[in-house]
Amino acid sequence: MVPHKFLSVLKGLLKTMTSEQKSEKRGFEAEVAKLLHLMVHSVYSDQEIFLRELISNASDACDKLRYEAITKPELTADDSDFAVDVLVDDANNTLTIQDNGVGMNRQDLIDNLGTIARSGTSNFMDKLTGDSKKDVQLIGQFGVGFYSVFMVADSVLVTTRRAGDEEAWSWSSDGDGSYELNSAERDTRGTTITLHIKDEAKEFLEGARLKNIVKTYSDHIEIPIRLTLPASGDGEADVETLNQGSALWMRSKSDVTEEQYTEFYRHVGHAYDEPAHTLHYRAEGMLEYNVLMFVPTTQPMDLFDPARKNRVKLYVKRVFITDETSDLMPGWLRFMRGVVDSEDLPLNISREMLQNNPVMTRISSAVTNKVLGELEKMAKKDSDKFEAIWENFGPVIKEGIYEDFERRDKILALSRFRTTHGDGWTTLTDYISRMKEGQEAIYYVTGGSLDAAKRSPQLEGFKARGVEVLLLSDPVDDFWLQMMPAFEEKAFQSVTRGAADLKDLGDAPEKEKDDAKEGELTTLNLLIKDILGDEIADVRVSDRLTDTAVCLVADDSGMDMHLEKLLAAHKQLDSVTARVLEVNPSHPVIKAMAAQAGTDGAADTLADPVKLLLDQARILEGEALDDPAAFAKRLSDAMTKGLA
Numbered sequence: 001m002v003p004h005k006f007l008s009v010l011k012g013l014l015k016t017m018t019s020e021q022k023s024e025k026r027g028f029e030a031e032v033a034k035l036l037h038l039m040v041h042s043v044y045s046d047q048e049i050f051l052r053e054l055i056s057n058a059s060d061a062c063d064k065l066r067y068e069a070i071t072k073p074e075l076t077a078d079d080s081d082f083a084v085d086v087l088v089d090d091a092n093n094t095l096t097i098q099d100n101g102v103g104m105n106r107q108d109l110i111d112n113l114g115t116i117a118r119s120g121t122s123n124f125m126d127k128l129t130g131d132s133k134k135d136v137q138l139i140g141q142f143g144v145g146f147y148s149v150f151m152v153a154d155s156v157l158v159t160t161r162r163a164g165d166e167e168a169w170s171w172s173s174d175g176d177g178s179y180e181l182n183s184a185e186r187d188t189r190g191t192t193i194t195l196h197i198k199d200e201a202k203e204f205l206e207g208a209r210l211k212n213i214v215k216t217y218s219d220h221i222e223i224p225i226r227l228t229l230p231a232s233g234d235g236e237a238d239v240e241t242l243n244q245g246s247a248l249w250m251r252s253k254s255d256v257t258e259e260q261y262t263e264f265y266r267h268v269g270h271a272y273d274e275p276a277h278t279l280h281y282r283a284e285g286m287l288e289y290n291v292l293m294f295v296p297t298t299q300p301m302d303l304f305d306p307a308r309k310n311r312v313k314l315y316v317k318r319v320f321i322t323d324e325t326s327d328l329m330p331g332w333l334r335f336m337r338g339v340v341d342s343e344d345l346p347l348n349i350s351r352e353m354l355q356n357n358p359v360m361t362r363i364s365s366a367v368t369n370k371v372l373g374e375l376e377k378m379a380k381k382d383s384d385k386f387e388a389i390w391e392n393f394g395p396v397i398k399e400g401i402y403e404d405f406e407r408r409d410k411i412l413a414l415s416r417f418r419t420t421h422g423d424g425w426t427t428l429t430d431y432i433s434r435m436k437e438g439q440e441a442i443y444y445v446t447g448g449s450l451d452a453a454k455r456s457p458q459l460e461g462f463k464a465r466g467v468e469v470l471l472l473s474d475p476v477d478d479f480w481l482q483m484m485p486a487f488e489e490k491a492f493q494s495v496t497r498g499a500a501d502l503k504d505l506g507d508a509p510e511k512e513k514d515d516a517k518e519g520e521l522t523t524l525n526l527l528i529k530d531i532l533g534d535e536i537a538d539v540r541v542s543d544r545l546t547d548t549a550v551c552l553v554a555d556d557s558g559m560d561m562h563l564e565k566l567l568a569a570h571k572q573l574d575s576v577t578a579r580v581l582e583v584n585p586s587h588p589v590i591k592a593m594a595a596q597a598g599t600d601g602a603a604d605t606l607a608d609p610v611k612l613l614l615d616q617a618r619i620l621e622g623e624a625l626d627d628p629a630a631f632a633k634r635l636s637d638a639m640t641k642g643l644a
Contacts, residue, residue: 052217053145058084061101063320098192105162150175153195160191220248249292265294269337273297293338310334315341332400401480418471441493444470446562457551461544478563498556515585520594542582549587552579
């Protein structure tokens with residue numbers, strides 16, 4: 001039998017489709033328009049994922065209403081049995097997916113179907129590659145899986161009514177870059193999505209095909225998913241419940257297959273990749289809760305969104321509560337996806353009441369420790385797997401060193417780093433085991449990228465003596481170093497700050513030529529200081545340079561240069577302090593200038609070369625020059641003299 005409530009919804013839908021109403025036509029935002037073009041012209045082989053996305057959205061709508069009904073039971077008083085119905089009308093080439101969930105009002109339709117509203121989507125246009133298969137897989141990460149319907153449908157009609165509202169609305173589009181909004185008639189709450197299937201996609205009107213898709217992708221969904229096929233002859237329509245309908249996280253691990261884990265991960269994380277790691281367990285004792293969480297294989301699109309929202313869903317006794325609480329998982333684990341289901345929190349708890357709730361705090365702490373322990377175990381047993389995860393999420397995990405006082409030591413010990421020792425990852429423990437005799441500090445250099453850090457001229461002397469240096473290129477590195485000045489009693493020391501003092505570390509590099517004479521160098525340094533004035537803090541001979549003529553370093557009591565630049569760029573500092581200019585006594589340019597420093601008129605003769613050296617040092621640091629025109633003129637004059 002076809003459920004009576006379905007007949008009433010279908011009746012309202014037909015009235016909406018045939019009534020002549022004044023339409024409001026609106027254009028999609030630019031990102032949606034481009035996404036729609038991608039969907040309409042897609043040749044993606046896994047087109048079946050559109051049904052997974054629609055069923056997942058319908059399930060979420062039911063979860064949201066079930067939560068709202070805890071404090072407003074009248075919202076479900078007339079119908080408390082949630083379900084998702086999939087209905088086939090092959091005579092009209094339509095496939096309908098409907099739910100009796102929370103529904104939408106007019107503004108919800110505009111926000112959810114006319115705009116990519118989820119955080120992290122500002123970079124959507126930049127992420128498109130032009131490769132349809134790769135680009136289609138972005139839609140789940142953006143939380144806009146609804147638009148995948150245009151892979152199989154040439155037009156879509158959405159009719160919906162928000163729970164508690166009297167007014168219903170319809171949304172329709174053929175994927176041409178615009179959509180229409182109408183007032184509509186609908187007797188019940190919820191949403192009905194009707195797809196007019198393309199001729200080349202009629203396989204999605206076949207019962208066996210639909211059953212297989214639901215069984216593959218949506219078997220874990222707790223509410224019933226019913227398939228209604230057209231009546232044969234004079235018989236009645238065939239209605240069949242397709243899914244097992246039990247919460248996957250409540251099952252024993254031995255009863256769940258890898259395929260089921262993967263599809264649940266894709267459902268709960270709106271993802272298209274496979275999980276890199278699965279964590280499934282039940283905690284019993286003073287607190288009881290179930291956890292099913294995943295580490296993604298690829299970075300979620302909102303990973304570095306300033307909001308730093310976690311995407312782990314909180315349930316209480318199988319009732320969805322929220323996926324936007326910062327109290328469930330710390331910000332440094334925001335890449336995790338999955339579910340935590342508590343038996344101890346009250347069902348009627350509000351999202352506001354979750355903050356500082358002692359039960360919530362204890363669950364969060366225990367789950368965080370469990371995740372950290374799992375990562376530690378993986379790092380020991382399967383370093384390749386862990387390093388693949390670190391490659392994607394290391395910059396986020398290291399945020400915990402800065403903000404998680406309780407766990408910062410463990411996180412730092414777990415952390416992996418690039419160094420001048422080789423191309424692979426290393427731990428700080430391994431770094432210490434390779435330290436030179438007499439070396440008391442862990443040396444590091446920070447930069448805007450790994451390549452920039454590798455190119456730092458301040459590394460030259462360390463490399464020449466075989467002293468290993470950490471290459472730090474994540475923005476958070478500058479900040480956690482302020483919270484953790486040492487590891488295993490070895491202080492962290494920036495190679496761009498203070499005197500290098502390398503004379504006692506390693507073997508000094510062999511020099512093809514002698515240094516400039518000491519007296520001439522002293523005169524040159526005084527002359528440089530006089531010419532540059534307040535632009536530099538001091539001038540000194542460098543033992544960290546082997547190939548480059550000059551470099552800039554921070555004074556012993558100064559701030560690391562890269563950190564200072566970051567703070568200045570974010571308006572946290574009014575200005576950058578003057579740096580120390582170090583000169584390489586064995587460089588031909590420095591030797592030639594030193595030889596002239598004591599001659600008559602040297603201040604005038606060397607003024608431009610000295611300023612060029614400072615400009616060169618600033619360029620090597622990636623800094624903008626104060627006066628590019630003056631630099632160009634000085635460089636042009638120097639070239640002219642050299643070629644004359």
